[in-house]
Amino acid sequence: xxxxxxxxxxxxxxxxxxxxxxxxxxxxxxxxxxxxxxxxxxxxxxxxxxxxxxxxxxxxxxxxxxxxxxxxxxxxxxxxxxxxxxxxxxxxxxxxxxxxxxxxxxxxxxxxxxxxxxxxxxxxxxxxxxxxxxxxxxxxxxxxxxxxxxxxxxxxxxxxxxxxxxxxxxxxxxxxxxxxxxxxxxxxxxxxxxxxxxxxxxxxx
Amino acid sequence: xxxxxxxxxxxxxxxxxxxxxxxxxxxxxxxxxxxxxxxxxxxxxxxxxxxxxxxxxxxxxxxxxxxxxxxxxx
Numbered sequence: 001x002x003x004x005x006x007x008x009x010x011x012x013x014x015x016x017x018x019x020x021x022x023x024x025x026x027x028x029x030x031x032x033x034x035x036x037x038x039x040x041x042x043x044x045x046x047x048x049x050x051x052x053x054x055x056x057x058x059x060x061x062x063x064x065x066x067x068x069x070x071x072x073x074x075x076x077x078x079x080x081x082x083x084x085x086x087x088x089x090x091x092x093x094x095x096x097x098x099x100x101x102x103x104x105x106x107x108x109x110x111x112x113x114x115x116x117x118x119x120x121x122x123x124x125x126x127x128x129x130x131x132x133x134x135x136x137x138x139x140x141x142x143x144x145x146x147x148x149x150x151x152x153x154x155x156x157x158x159x160x161x162x163x164x165x166x167x168x169x170x171x172x173x174x175x176x177x178x179x180x181x182x183x184x185x186x187x188x189x190x191x192x193x194x195x196x197x198x199x200x201x202x203x204x205x
Numbered sequence: 206x207x208x209x210x211x212x213x214x215x216x217x218x219x220x221x222x223x224x225x226x227x228x229x230x231x232x233x234x235x236x237x238x239x240x241x242x243x244x245x246x247x248x249x250x251x252x253x254x255x256x257x258x259x260x261x262x263x264x265x266x267x268x269x270x271x272x273x274x275x276x277x278x279x
Contacts, residue, residue, distance in 0.1 A: 071232050075237070077238065086232055126232060128236065129236050129238070130247070143264075145247050146251070147249055148272075170273075
């Protein structure tokens with residue numbers, strides 16, 4: 001069974017924000033909600049690294065653990081989704097998430113904070129696959145169309161990888177073996193519990 | 206009369222002990238992605254809706270061809 005994951009290869013990310021734009025466009029994400037964003041570490045310092053961050057669909061998702069109304073669920077492929085009809089916009093998930101993934105639109109049911117919105121791995125929500133209701137609430141369901149997340153497919157340098165974790169680890173392993181550096185994968189251990197098996201730093205194939 | 210009053214008042218008092226569940230019931234179930242959307246125009250060819258294995262294979266192939274340029278350039 002496939003286990004859907006994201007990997008961002010910091011050696012390749014050029015901070016073009018193509019993934020952010022692709023996500024915004026594909027899912028028609030409202031103004032002020034950032035399902036995906038690019039973070040630069042040591043900005044301006046030689047050797048700075050950029051990574052694209054969104055919901056990582058964690059193996060042991062903290063958002064699921066803290067949600068008081070149990071609005072989260074996990075698909076068979078390991079994608080963490082939520083039901084906006086159940087969400088009360090309390091924001092607990094926002095405090096629990098190590099990636100800052102949960103977003104809250106400015107207008108909504110509870111005062112200024114609406115129902116939570118986050119990356120769905122382009123897998124929609126509990127509404128019927130590909131329906132208009134699903135699109136309005138969660139965005140496009142590309143997975144049910146046999147496609148991968150728009151952000152990963154749109155990445156021009158192929159820094160952001162999305163898909164079956166085994167295939168992604170295999171791709172990264174090949175890259176690290178070829179270039180002999182850049183085995184570090186930010187967020188992988190936090191989200192999935194262990195680092196992908198990559199050759200030792202400096203190794204050449 | 207007194208007995209009837211006692212029975213009725215006891216029933217009334219006991220009814221307060223029952224509490225209706227106030228939970229939201231959690232998230233609804235979702236249909237699996239390999240069931241497809243039913244919209245042929247947006248669906249990628251190469252797999253059959255409802256066939257989990259063909260969907261998985263199509264996605265794996267898409268990941269390799271789309272995101273692993275080493276499989277194409279070398």
